[in-house]
Amino acid sequence: MMEKKITLSDVEKVARLARLGISPKDKENFERQLNNILLYMEKLDELDTGDCEPLAHVLPLKNVLREDRVREGLGQDEALKNAPEKKDGFFIVPPVIK
Amino acid sequence: MENMNYETVIGLEVHVQLKTRTKIFCGCPVGWGGEPNTRVCPVCLGLPGVLPVLNRKVLELAVRAGLALNCEVSGFSKFDRKNYFYPDLPKAYQISQYDNPLSGPGWIDIQTEGGKKRIGITRAHLEEDAGKLVHFEKEGYSGVDYNRTGIPLLEIVSDPDFRFPREAYEYLKTIRTVMRYIEVSDCDMEKGSFRCDANVSLRPTGEKELGVKVEIKNMNSFKAVERALAYEVKRQGELLAVGRPVVQETRLYNADLQKTFSMRSKEETHDYRYFPDPDLVPVILEKEWVEEIRSSLPELPGPRSERFREQYGLPEYDAGVLTAERPLADYFEAAAAHTSNYKALSNWVMVELLGKLNDSDSTVEESPISPEQLAGLLSLIEKGAISGKIGKQVFAEMFAGGKDPEVIVEEKGLLQISDEGELDKIVEQVISENPGSVADFRGGKEKAIGFLVGQVMKITQGKANPGLVNQLLRRKLT
């Protein structure tokens, strides 16, 4: 058996960070799948990247800027159109403890 | 238990709102107040399929700020996503800068009781603001307003260089002054364009390693920062004194109770999983552009204050007050070009002008008295044409009507009476009307002459030359 990169508790942590509830069966599934993905990615270690600068972006672009000019937005009605709940112009969400 | 001495270690994180027309990554206008969710678009609402594009003005202002903070302004910089779930964050991540901030290490000097102190700046990076939450307690839910989402912020992180809460206070004042000078931000705490969080820890004196750090939030004024820090230092000191541990946590300051309280709701340690934002390309600053911005920076308050002390021979206090805001310093210098009595000018500006401006709730730029007019008033006093006391009266007239001091003096007949013949009569009158005081003075009561001079001034409505009156009285009474 190959060395495990991801344990069950890692899966649980990632699920918690992503606010996902997953069943015990899925946990094992994901553990196996995530391990497989990482193992597959290890293939990249075969490349010698000693001379390469870390890449921040895949596109050969830099300094894409816009002028500080106002552009018409959505307006309140349009902005709230998809909101499951709204009131007095606000998006309504479960109470946030302050 | 052995009585240990502890040293306070404070670091500050300041969020400064950059003065732009539009948000950092979209064309929504930046504003304050108003109806909720009226300054929003698909980009700042985080709707699918949109692309943020960096505002050129944001970059320029951030570079200005970095240079003014003596930072290394990085040639290469990029944006990262800081991931966390909170309803005020529509994308579930905040665009910020992680390992390649725009500005690297720098410093700023502050004034402390022990003189000048240099505070290190760790970094200054760009990020977008989050939305605003409104709590409807009765109804049992919260509302979100995304108008603020995407407003450009510069987060300035200091080194943990403060040893006293007072130093933190001075630092905040300095940062605000500098940011206003270079016209990068309004730094208005009430409108949220200037915010501050602090990290506080205590360590045994002489120890290198930092103690357990507590983060303090919710400090809404400079005074509140100083008080919150003082409270926190005391709280931690008391824990350590009885051998109890300080817990690493975030605490909120309650200004009414003047205490900090643990923010228990967020117990879980943060795991922001920063990664480069694939929607935004790197920023690579060209040296020439950075130098162009550097050369466009005005003289900064620190150096300007020092120059005021040297060039105008002003005390440290005066120089500090006069250079705290750029328009005031400009005003002083414009007036100073027309007079050589700099200390007197400084007094008039600091006491009379600032007092009147304060009372009328107006700014230096709105002053009805021009710098030239104020210098004119000073020269009237210097020449002896009017007394200092009358000067104040003329000043009030100038402030109310914007007229030249010479005109007011002329119209109101306020010229100082320095004519001996004219004063002689009045002096005689005062002597005959106040035999008691005359006797007192002749009997050796030096103070009595003050009263007699005062009587002459009263009769002449302050116009008599007090020095001359004094001379005349002495001549007649001895």
Ligand SMILES: [Zn+2]
């Ligand atoms: Zn927008």
